[in-house]
Amino acid sequence: MDPDGLALLGGAFDPPHRTHRRIAEAALLQLPIAELRVVPAGDHPHKLAAGMAPGSHRLAMCQCAFAGLTGVVVDDREIRRAGRSFTVDTLQELRDANPQRPLFFVIGADNLPLLPTWRDHHRILRLCTVTTFPRADHPITPAILRSLDLAPQEQEQLLRNQLILPPDEVSATAIRAALRAGAKDLPELLPAVEHYLRQHHLYGT
Numbered sequence: 001m002d003p004d005g006l007a008l009l010g011g012a013f014d015p016p017h018r019t020h021r022r023i024a025e026a027a028l029l030q031l032p033i034a035e036l037r038v039v040p041a042g043d044h045p046h047k048l049a050a051g052m053a054p055g056s057h058r059l060a061m062c063q064c065a066f067a068g069l070t071g072v073v074v075d076d077r078e079i080r081r082a083g084r085s086f087t088v089d090t091l092q093e094l095r096d097a098n099p100q101r102p103l104f105f106v107i108g109a110d111n112l113p114l115l116p117t118w119r120d121h122h123r124i125l126r127l128c129t130v131t132t133f134p135r136a137d138h139p140i141t142p143a144i145l146r147s148l149d150l151a152p153q154e155q156e157q158l159l160r161n162q163l164i165l166p167p168d169e170v171s172a173t174a175i176r177a178a179l180r181a182g183a184k185d186l187p188e189l190l191p192a193v194e195h196y197l198r199q200h201h202l203y204g205t
Contacts, residue, residue: 003032005102010039016065019170042078042085055079064192086119103128109138116149134167180204
C-alpha cells in the first residue's frame with residue numbers, strides 16, 4: 001500500500017533556502033507521507049516592523065523554492081488567517097480535514113526545547129507525530145527532553161522520530177544580513193528565490 005500520510009513543514013521562510021528544500025526532500029523520502037504542506041507563518045506586526053518580508057512575498061518565494069518537488073503543496077492558510085495564528089490551530093485544521101491520514105509535524109532540533117512554550121503543546125503531540133530535523137550544535141538527548149515539560153511517552157516519541165540528514169548552520173537571519181550588506185554570491189539561496197527577492201527589492205537589495 002502506498003503511504004498516505006500528510007506532513008506539515010512550517011516557518012517564517014524569510015527567505016526560504018536550500019536547507020528548507022533539503023529538509024522537504026528528506027521528509028518525502030523518510031516519512032510515510034504522500035504530501036508535505038509547506039506553511040509560511042502569518043504576518044506578525046512586530047516582525048514586519050523589524051524587516052520581515054510580507055506574507056505575500058514569502059509565499060511566492062516558497063512557491064519558487066519548492067517548485068518541482070512532487071508531493072509538496074505550499075499552503076497559505078496561516079497568511080490568510082485573521083488575528084494571531086498558532087501551530088496547534090493549523091494542525092487541528094489538517095487533522096479535521098484528514099481524519100484517517102497519519103499526520104506529521106517537522107521542526108528543527110533548535111526549536112524542540114521551545115516546544116513547551118507553544119500554545120497547547122501537549123495537544124500538538126496528540127494531534128501528530130512531531131519529527132525533528134538536525135541542526136548544528138543542537139543535539140536531541142534524553143537528558144534534554146527530561147528537562148522539558150513533556151510526559152515520558154512524549155519524550156520517547158520525540159527521540160524515536162528524527163529525520164536522518166547532515167546538520168548544517170544555514171540560517172535565514174544570516175542570509176538577510178548578507179543581502180543587506182550587498183552580498184552577491186550566496187550559494188545557500190536557490191536561484192529562483194534569489195531572482196524573486198532581487199526583482200522585488202527585498203532585504204535591502
